Amino acid sequence: MNDTIFISKFCKISQNCVTVNVVPSFEVDKSIAFPYFIKEAYKYLGMSYSKFFKMDNLSKLGIATVEFLLNAENKPDISGEKTGIVLVNSESSLDTDKAYQKTISNKTDYFPSPAVFVYTLPNIVIGEICIKHKITGESIFFVSKSFNSTFLHFYVTDLMERQGLNSILLGWVDYLDNEFISLFCLIKKSTEVETDKQVINFTVSNLDKVFKNL
Amino acid sequence: MEELIENLKIEIIKALNLEEVSPSDIDAEAPLFLEGLGLDSIDALELIVLLEKKYNFKIPTAEEGKKVLYSVKTMAEAILASKKA
Numbered sequence: 001m002n003d004t005i006f007i008s009k010f011c012k013i014s015q016n017c018v019t020v021n022v023v024p025s026f027e028v029d030k031s032i033a034f035p036y037f038i039k040e041a042y043k044y045l046g047m048s049y050s051k052f053f054k055m056d057n058l059s060k061l062g063i064a065t066v067e068f069l070l071n072a073e074n075k076p077d078i079s080g081e082k083t084g085i086v087l088v089n090s091e092s093s094l095d096t097d098k099a100y101q102k103t104i105s106n107k108t109d110y111f112p113s114p115a116v117f118v119y120t121l122p123n124i125v126i127g128e129i130c131i132k133h134k135i136t137g138e139s140i141f142f143v144s145k146s147f148n149s150t151f152l153h154f155y156v157t158d159l160m161e162r163q164g165l166n167s168i169l170l171g172w173v174d175y176l177d178n179e180f181i182s183l184f185c186l187i188k189k190s191t192e193v194e195t196d197k198q199v200i201n202f203t204v205s206n207l208d209k210v211f212k213n214l
Numbered sequence: 215m216e217e218l219i220e221n222l223k224i225e226i227i228k229a230l231n232l233e234e235v236s237p238s239d240i241d242a243e244a245p246l247f248l249e250g251l252g253l254d255s256i257d258a259l260e261l262i263v264l265l266e267k268k269y270n271f272k273i274p275t276a277e278e279g280k281k282v283l284y285s286v287k288t289m290a291e292a293i294l295a296s297k298k299a
């Protein structure tokens with residue numbers, strides 16, 4: 001029997017609001033700045049992960065989005081080499097790059113921060129997700145002006161069909177100057193899809209629909 | 215010495231973004247790495263920069279670094295020893 005590839009659930013975080021499959025899950029006042037929003041989200045999720053507060057804003061956003069997504073899926077075990085991660089954004093790690101630049105721009109107050117420097121690459125978000133969830137499958141971070149459903153559909157399908165991955169976290173995660181948006185979906189492969197479960201077939205058209213509001 | 219230790223705890227919390235930790239949570243004699251606060255290698259680099267910038271103390275060798283960064287108390291002792299020298 002051919003495997004079915006489908007989008008199990010998707011989670012979006014934008015303007016201090018978290019939705020899962022477009023249903024509001026968590027929200028705080030829009031006037032609250034990101035650091036306070038993400039701290040409230042951390043508490044709401046009941047997380048106990050001290051490393052979270054050492055991360056840069058992009059990684060915090062990515063980690064929180066994955067937590068909301070997995071909670072909605074009843075916390076499946078996604079550890080191991082059969083899970084992959086494919087992320088995209090348009091601003092790379094520019095927000096953190098600028099923060100690091102500040103620490104070295106003043107010759108009289110030269111204070112390079114190693115803890116900031118380690119986040120001056122966008123794929124560190126993937127590293128943080130992998131560490132937390134013990135994921136060892138294929139991963140990649142694309143920097144692109146927009147979400148290209150056609151290409152990403154091809155890439156994810158290839159990972160699942162030719163490289164044998166069973167699930168993939170596919171997402172857009174962007175942060176710059178207190179503006180942020182993330183949208184992750186959990187893509188799964190199964191020979192059996194429970195008929196009473198709402199799933200979205202993994203097609204270019206459906207990816208367009210899910211990611212249309214970026 | 216006690217004042218320096220308290221000050222160090224505050225600076226460490228700030229430098230390492232230890233959001234859920236308060237100064238009273240930190241045992242000055244407990245190991246900073248592996249046990250205690252469970253800091254990692256990046257945190258070690260931040261502590262080295264902190265000592266240089268805030269306390270004008272430069273760790274001379276890697277071997278010395280392991281001794282200095284063992285606990286908050288050993289950091290305080292190293293700072294005080296350098297001021298007397």
